[in-house]
Amino acid sequence: MTPPRLTDANGRPFPLDRLLGSGGEGDVYALLNDPNRVAKVYNDRHQPDTQKVEKLTALIALANPQLLTVAAWPTELLLHANTRRVVGFVMPRLVGYQEIWQLYNPAERLKAFPRAGWTFQVRAAANLAAAFDEVHKAGCLVADVNMKNAQVSAQALVRLIDCDSFQVRANGKQYLCEVGVEHYTPPELQGKHFRSVVRTENHDRFGLAVLIFQLLFVGRHPYQGVYEGAGDPGFVQLITEFRFAQGPMAHSWGMAPPPHTPTFEDIPPEVGTLFRRAFERGSESGTRPRPGEWLPVLRQLEQSSVECAADPGHRYWRGAKGCVWCRLAAKGGPEYFFGVAPGIGTFTVDDAKLQEVLRRLATLRPTEFRYDRNRFAPQVPPEPEPLTDVLEEHQNITLVLGIATAFCILAMPLGFIRKFFFVIALLGSIIFGIWFWILLSRSPRRRELRRRRRARTHAVQDLEVIEGEWDRCVHAYLRHHAELSRWVHRRIDECRGLAVTFQAELKRLTENAEAIARQRHLRFHLLTDAEIPNIGGSRKRILASFNVITAADVEWDKIHQIKGFGDALTRNLMTWKAAVLATFRFDPAAAISPGEQKATVVRFRAQQQQFLTELDRGLIELESLEPACRAKLQMLVPDLKTAIAALEQAEADLRLLRRGE
Amino acid sequence: MAEQVPFGDIGLASNPEPRCPCVLLLDTSGSMAEIVRDAGQDLGQTRQVDGQTYRVVSGGVTRIDEVNEGLKAYQADLNGDSLAAQRVEVSVITFGGTVQTVCPFVTAAQFTPPTLVASGETPMGAAILQAIKAVTERKKLYKQNGLHYYRPWIFFVTDGAPDRDDAWPMAAAKVHEGEEKKQFAFFAVGVEGANFDILRQICSPKRVPLKLKGYSFREMFQWLSQSQRSVSHSNPGQEDQVKLTPPTGWASL
Numbered sequence A: 001m002t003p004p005r006l007t008d009a010n011g012r013p014f015p016l017d018r019l020l021g022s023g024g025e026g027d028v029y030a031l032l033n034d035p036n037r038v039a040k041v042y043n044d045r046h047q048p049d050t051q052k053v054e055k056l057t058a059l060i061a062l063a064n065p066q067l068l069t070v071a072a073w074p075t076e077l078l079l080h081a082n083t084r085r086v087v088g089f090v091m092p093r094l095v096g097y098q099e100i101w102q103l104y105n106p107a108e109r110l111k112a113f114p115r116a117g118w119t120f121q122v123r124a125a126a127n128l129a130a131a132f133d134e135v136h137k138a139g140c141l142v143a144d145v146n147m148k149n150a151q152v153s154a155q156a157l158v159r160l161i162d163c164d165s166f167q168v169r170a171n172g173k174q175y176l177c178e179v180g181v182e183h184y185t186p187p188e189l190q191g192k193h194f195r196s197v198v199r200t201e202n203h204d205r206f207g208l209a210v211l212i213f214q215l216l217f218v219g220r221h222p223y224q225g226v227y228e229g230a231g232d233p234g235f236v237q238l239i240t241e242f243r244f245a246q247g248p249m250a251h252s253w254g255m256a257p258p259p260h261t262p263t264f265e266d267i268p269p270e271v272g273t274l275f276r277r278a279f280e281r282g283s284e285s286g287t288r289p290r291p292g293e294w295l296p297v298l299r300q301l302e303q304s305s306v307e308c309a310a311d312p313g314h315r316y317w318r319g320a321k322g323c324v325w326c327r328l329a330a331k332g333g334p335e336y337f338f339g340v341a342p343g344i345g346t347f348t349v350d351d352a353k354l355q356e357v358l359r360r361l362a363t364l365r366p367t368e369f370r371y372d373r374n375r376f377a378p379q380v381p382p383e384p385e386p387l388t389d390v391l392e393e394h395q396n397i398t399l400v401l402g403i404a405t406a407f408c409i410l411a412m413p414l415g416f417i418r419k420f421f422f423v424i425a426l427l428g429s430i431i432f433g434i435w436f437w438i439l440l441s442r443s444p445r446r447r448e449l450r451r452r453r454r455a456r457t458h459a460v461q462d463l464e465v466i467e468g469e470w471d472r473c474v475h476a477y478l479r480h481h482a483e484l485s486r487w488v489h490r491r492i493d494e495c496r497g498l499a500v501t502f503q504a505e506l507k508r509l510t511e512n513a514e515a516i517a518r519q520r521h522l523r524f525h526l527l528t529d530a531e532i533p534n535i536g537g538s539r540k541r542i543l544a545s546f547n548v549i550t551a552a553d554v555e556w557d558k559i560h561q562i563k564g565f566g567d568a569l570t571r572n573l574m575t576w577k578a579a580v581l582a583t584f585r586f587d588p589a590a591a592i593s594p595g596e597q598k599a600t601v602v603r604f605r606a607q608q609q610q611f612l613t614e615l616d617r618g619l620i621e622l623e624s625l626e627p628a629c630r631a632k633l634q635m636l637v638p639d640l641k642t643a644i645a646a647l648e649q650a651e652a653d654l655r656l657l658r659r660g661e
Numbered sequence B: 001m002a003e004q005v006p007f008g009d010i011g012l013a014s015n016p017e018p019r020c021p022c023v024l025l026l027d028t029s030g031s032m033a034e035i036v037r038d039a040g041q042d043l044g045q046t047r048q049v050d051g052q053t054y055r056v057v058s059g060g061v062t063r064i065d066e067v068n069e070g071l072k073a074y075q076a077d078l079n080g081d082s083l084a085a086q087r088v089e090v091s092v093i094t095f096g097g098t099v100q101t102v103c104p105f106v107t108a109a110q111f112t113p114p115t116l117v118a119s120g121e122t123p124m125g126a127a128i129l130q131a132i133k134a135v136t137e138r139k140k141l142y143k144q145n146g147l148h149y150y151r152p153w154i155f156f157v158t159d160g161a162p163d164r165d166d167a168w169p170m171a172a173a174k175v176h177e178g179e180e181k182k183q184f185a186f187f188a189v190g191v192e193g194a195n196f197d198i199l200r201q202i203c204s205p206k207r208v209p210l211k212l213k214g215y216s217f218r219e220m221f222q223w224l225s226q227s228q229r230s231v232s233h234s235n236p237g238q239e240d241q242v243k244l245t246p247p248t249g250w251a252s253l
């Protein structure tokens, strides 16, 4: 679409150059003789009415050098050369600026601002506040604050665009802004129709605070968190209900910060207070921080940031417990500021970390928990159960009878002297012998011996049960330990294997790039320019009608199918294609774009991080095995001691009885 | 905070944009292999596919070829808009013989358009149920990761009728329920040969099925990417108020 011929307000011709960009309302053109300004020309559906022309005129009247440095502020009206109607305006040109979401979104930042670290974002936040400050000082509001209307340069300078949609107060009138994006619309305005809403500075301050929050909190929206309540509220509802996801009170309205993001612990309390004043209930009454309040606090934050010892690309607030970016990555989150410090263009396996894992593993040799019964035996040998008097008495009688029997038997030879003596001795030995035998066979001593033997057998069995339990515990522990150790080794091998996979991936990308480059090379060679035997103009036209136009289109089946192209002609074409291919050169070093390489590196680093996190978890489990086993064994000790004491007692009792035999 | 962190979460965390998920639920039954233009020579054979008899020819562009071209244009258009590329999430589920998730949810920036091949019957109901399940699970993941999202879309394209004993009545009930509770928006497009009677029963009365004009798949996908771009740039949550350009040019009611 060609733009209309334009003049400036004084009727002088105003020539345009090429189209720079198109928006919903109009097109933005470069100027033929001014590289520092551009023209916005409204499209047919958005021709300015009297209101709009008044608004533009008022904006132009407000223009001053400060506004012109922080916004693409309108400076001049542009008229249609024939109708003399206002169809556009002139404004300063932004060169090298990108939309602010491309900075706060970590995935996009990798491409748009690859060297921007956290302090860069803090600086951009301060510059954004400064830009809002200027606009507010001029009595205007940005009104339609959003992720695209603030633009950021490679030096973190911020410019506001789309100034013709600002809310402007002039000549006692309010020129409204009729649009808005919900994420930047304060709770109290959600669902309202902007056509009839006069916005206030407090509303603008909400949008500003959201953008600052997004810059500081890896792109998260303040009302983006984990909702802990029932139901499934959409985010409009979350905003309307002031459900700010950060800060000390968030839990009281059922919100928790989203996973893998910084929290209020990672920012100074002054900054946290400003966010709470912007997003918590009550902020609608006018308490949201003015742009001027953000400035000193953000500057202070930038100055109090320190570089991380592990990665110079990480910067964080000095008052925090440590580097938040390392902490998030170590917990399996993204590496938000990977590669911000120059010189990390490739992926290498972090062998130092793996060595560390191995060292930790080496200190985790399995404990043997060797069992030694003596350790649990009572200090003092047990006092044997004494033998009772009955036993003694019985023994004495038995002894006397035994002696008497023996005496009688020994007395029998006296029968040679007198027969009578023999009879007496025989009778005596029979009586005493039987008596002795009866006493001996019904001995309570024997009973006692049997009893004590039985007691010992029981004690042995009881102890064996407990010792078996001990053995099982130790075995389970050793088996678990061995399994986990093997798993750790396997994981380490897999992690080391990432290096190989990474190289393979690069190779694949290179090969892809080569295929694409080859195809492009073929496409550069047009059939019409080529000298091919027997293929003249008319044959080339036939080929063209079958969409065979460049060397890339030449394929045996495709050509052979065309009427009039036999083996010979097709072969000639294929020979030509081969000749074209022979001139193809490819530089593998330049094959992969830095962005692509970086994305691959990030992916592999993330995977490695995942492995390291899992390894850490594995080692922690491994470390917990020994104390867990020890605790279990400890629980067996009282029973064990009792059982051993019982056994020793039984043995001592038995010994005592035997000694007497 | 959950201590167990599955690998996919890192991608969700490093892109905080509100998501605009869309399932492309595409018919890849045998009838989608029907040639629509540039047919070559008749090879004098016939073949039975999906209940119909076709003549076998050489060369030619089939319906599924057009869908594949459309997918490429769709991907390219979304990626021409860096914000939409980070906000729109695409999943491709096909039904031809079996229901297959050809591509699980990824952002448009990471989406590689697949090359689909047509064969088999038309398990329509099972496909719709799988799409609804995919959307439900994705939403759960968003919630766990504290991501905002727009109402998911299910974009259903078919040129046939459900198989016998197909679960489409149950699928229809789920579609009605989902639309009623604003859990997702279900768009249905019938290609020449589709059973519109059944399509009308599946769709919510608020969003009647569209009839594709000829085989303008490419225009259809262009409309889809344009619509998703405008939804993703404007006010999520109020999609109903976003004025989608009418689908004239490629569809009729």
Ligand SMILES: Nc1ncnc2c1ncn2[C@@H]1O[C@H](COP(=O)(O)OP(=O)(O)O)[C@@H](O)[C@H]1O
Binding pocket: A020, A021, A022, A023, A024, A025, A026, A027, A028, A038, A072, A091, A092, A093, A094, A095, A161, A162
């Ligand atoms: N001052 C400027 N300098 C350079 N490019 C600009 C400027 N203002 C706008 N543009 C470009 O023109 C596009 C459309 O501008 P925008 O103001 O957003 O239009 P609309 O308000 O009609 O949507 C922007 O995306 C941007 O690329």
